[in-house]
Structures are given as C-alpha cells and as structure tokens.
Amino acid sequence: MKRIISILSLLLFLTACDDGNLTVDVIDFSEVTAQKCSTKDVIYKIKDREMLLLEIPASTFVENQTLDGEPIELVINATNKVTYRKYNGTVSVNNICPTIPDATPNVTEQWIASDGIIQITATAIKTTDAITNATEITGYKYYIVLKNVTFQKPSGPQSYETFIFGNYSTSFSPLAFDFDDQVAKSTCSVSDNRIFNFNGSEVFFLDVGSNYATLFANAVTTTPRTAIINATNKLTYRLYNTAITNAFFCTTPSPTTPILSQEWNAVTGVEAVSGIIEVSTTTLGNGFQHIIHFKKVTLNKENSEFTLGDDYIFGNFVTNP
Template sequence: MKRILCMLSLLLIITACDDGNLTVDVIDFSEVTAQKCSAKDVIYKVKDGEMLFIEIPASTFTADETLDGAPIEVSINSTNKVTYRKYDGDVSQLNICPTVPDATPNLKEEWNATAGTIQITSTAVKSTNATDNSTRITGYTYNIVFKDITFEKPTGPQRYQTFVFGNYATTVSPLAFGFNHEVDKSACSTKIYDFSGGEVFTLDLADYTALFTHDTATPRTRLISATNKLSYRLYSGTITDAYFCATTIPSTPTLTQQWDAIDGIDTVSGIIEVTTTTLTSSTYLHTIRLKKVTLKKGNSEFSLGDDYLFGTLITP
C-alpha cells in the first residue's frame, strides 16, 4: 500500500512540474473599440493599463469586401507585428502614436507575437435612401482574428488557436454623382456620356439605333449586358469627350475608380428604359432611366435605386 501511495505522490509531482513556469494569462479586449494612429500604420486597443496593437501596412486594408470564407491573410513577421503591453497606470494613444511616446505610465510587461496568422474579413458599410431604395458605400468594417498566434512573454510562450482582436472601421467618401442629367452622344462613337468634373457616367449601347428612334408611343427597354454596358468612372482631374476620342488615351488624368453595372434580369433588374417625346419639328427628346441597377467594383456593390434618371438626350 505504501508503495502505491508513493507512486501516486511521485506522479502528482511530475504532473505539476510538467507545467514548468508556464502561466496562462488572460487578455481580453473584445469590448474595446480599435483605433488607428494618424501618422503611422498602427491599429491599437487600450483598456485601463493594458494595450494590444498591430503594426501592419495600411494597404492591407483594401477598400473592398472579402468573399465568404476567403479572408485576407497575412503572416505575423517583421512587417506585420502584434504586441501586448501592461503598464503601471492607465494608458492612451499618447503611449503609442507619437514619434516619442509618453514616458509615463511605466511599462511593466511586454509580449511579442512570434508566429501566427492575421485574418481580416472586410464588409462594406452602406447608407440607404428609404425613398428610392438606393444605397451608397460609406466605409468598411474589418473583423480581425489571430489564428495560431504565439506570444513570447516573460514567463514563457503562450499560444492561442483563435484570438479575436475585433473590428476596425474606416470611412470612405461616397461617390458624388454630381451630374446634371443632360447627356451627350460621343463625337467618335455611339456611347452616351454624362460628365461632371472627374466623374463620367457612360452608356455603351450596341442597341443605340433601336433605342433612340422617333417612336413616341411606348418606352423601349434593354437589359444591361455584355453588349449594352453601363459604367461609372472617377478620374484624378476633369474629363471631356476628347479624352476618349484621342487616338492614344492621355496619361493624365488617371483613372482612380471604375464601377460597372451588373447584367440585368428580364423584368427584374438592370433595365435601361428610353422614352421619346417630340421637342420641335426637327428634334426629339429622349429620357433615359435606369431601373434597379447595381454597380460593382471588385466584390463591393451598391444600388442606384428603383428608378434612376440617367439623363436626357436631344437628337435630330
């Protein structure tokens, strides 16, 4: 019996020693809002005397949505760093953002991530116009999760299979759509344009002749498709028809954004409608409306609404 008790005691001692000096500490910033330093690429969270921050290039956070199950993934390394710090007093952005951070409170402990992956899932934030059901993208929310992350801390390594950092939000300026809706036909093609500074709204219609007739009886419709296309482009400077009619497209201004309309579905969405009235004995006024049209860039999209006035075109 004594022998059995001795063996059990020895087993307990070995089990206890197997933990060594590894102490599992709990860090939780789930209820804290993430912020970004204005002058450097650091996203941080502070809670009383604790701080958790990521040093990561701003270009990682693209202005686009990620597909379901396909987050942005970057490895933790010398470029993408994750750090936890504990201080002897309450901390703020003054302890991380300035070139020379505040010296107080004093740093008590620091953990540096040595391995793992940063996963980022991006979702567009949209505003909705309740009158016409149109939407506009106003920003993006990035959900950040650390996978298989290992922190090297004073008492030894600590690993998390999944560690939720939380959401980081950005804002974008909604597209202006500052058009006057008086459109023109291109001088060098059958494309129809509406210009406003660096904004260009274009209808590229293979069915131009069929849509713009002298028939004033009923509206004529076509679906947005590979041959009847709609696109919105934003340039770095003012655009005119000459830009597109040049033999070689000029190097400036440069294209900064392009949104293309999604193909239509009969009687449902993506519909181009043209209504014609007699303006004078020799001219006709064509009113072009877009019904339930959605524009897309990458994985992001927004709606022009139930009924959007593209513009009016006068033809002889």
C-alpha cells in the same frame, strides 16, 4: 522511511510541472473599438491599463470586399506584428502614436506574437436611401482574427488556435454622382453610340452599340423602350484625378492623364427584374427628346457593389430628324 521519501518525490515532481508554460492569462478586448494612428501603420485597442497593438502595412486594408471563405492573410513576422502590453497606469493614444511616445505610464508586462496568421475579412459599410432604395458605400469594416498564434510572455509561451482581435473600420465620402439631367451623345464619330454625362472628374456613360437606333429612334413613345444591361448594352462609371471631357475618350491611344481612380461597371440585368434601361421619347421643338432611366441597376468593382435604386434618372438628350 521509504514511504515518506516516495511522497516527497511525488510532490517535487508535481511542483516542477507547474512552471510558467502552464500559466494561462486571459486578455479580452472584444468590447473595445479599434483605432489607427494617423502617422503610423498601427491599429490599437486601449482598455484602462492594457493595450493591444497590430502593426501591418496600411495597404493591407484595401477598399474591396473579401470573398466568403477567402480572407486576406498575413504571416506574423518582423513586418506584421502583434503585441500586448500592460502598464502601471491608465494608458492613452499618446503612449503609442507620437513619434516620441509618452514615457509614462511604464510598461510592466509585454507579450509579443512570435508566429501565426493574421486573417482579415473585409465588408463594405453601406447606407440605404429609404425612398429610392439606392445604396452608397461609406467605408469598410475589417474583421481581424489571429490563427494558431503564440505569444511570448514573461512567464512562458501562450498559444491560441483562434484569437479574435475584432473589428477595425474606415470611412470616407461616397461617390458624388453629382450629375445634372443633360447628357450628350459622343461626338467622337457618327457611329460611336456612347452617351455621356460629365461632371468635373466624374463620367457616367452608356454604350448600347448596335441597339442605339432602336432605343433612341426619332419617334414619340407611348410606352418606354427597354433593354437589359449585358455584354452589348454597357453602363460604366469612372472617376479620374482631374476633370475629364468627351475629347479624352476620342483619343487613340487613351492619354495617360487624367489618371483613372475608380471604375464601376453595371451588373448584367435580368429581364423585367433588374438592370433595365428605359427610354421615353417626346418631341421638343423640331427634334426629339430622349429621357433615360435605369431601373434596379447595380454597379460593381471587384468584389464590391452598390445600387442606383429602383429608378435612377440618367438624363436626357435631343436628336434631330
């Protein structure tokens, strides 16, 4: 009799241990493309009758690459939310994005992340011109991973050391760089050695400082004059919110409008390898025409960069003796 009681006690113990906390469910959205609601800060993935939601501020997705090993991190809380839902029918974007979502199908199960960290690694999406080797940034890809996250679900908590949400991508038109082949030396002062190319709200300018007299000497060249982009020879691209002119750069202090939207600076070059300024000079009437090329120049903003290609023609301008 004692033996029977012992066996029954053991069975009851084992049964008691098999509670909801030990039930492990698998959710996998790795093959699903992430989308964003147009009117809400919600990134979502839909798979038949399931939906995975990430609610974080849109400002999190900055247009800048993250450094290796330094992802953007957000603590899961009342502002930064992760939710998994299961429905009793095929779900669609209309069940999450509208101000008043569709009432059907109905949610049959919901998991809410109660703690953990959201890690986001951003990478620039680029296109490359097969002929010039110039690159353009057309968007950013954000790889999202949840670390040490716990979901509260109906059958009890379920934790993951690493839970892969996946990729979310944005796209936009690349910088226009719609300049013609005519540039102008700054008219701010005789000693101002900046050379500008303007187009609407875009400006691309070269500042060679004390090297101006050498690079743009009034003498015909048989081989191009060259210089390397560095702390003295600076190349900058700026984009403003409205049209810009040379007069803007001559005003001190700088006017508050137009507002600067983006600034990209050329990366320091390597002799005979990259970041090369090349000037060829010919005669034009009674003056001299200087044609400026940039060879293998890279422009940088924070952690992002793109290249102008093997040979970018900045433009030309005329000086008189």
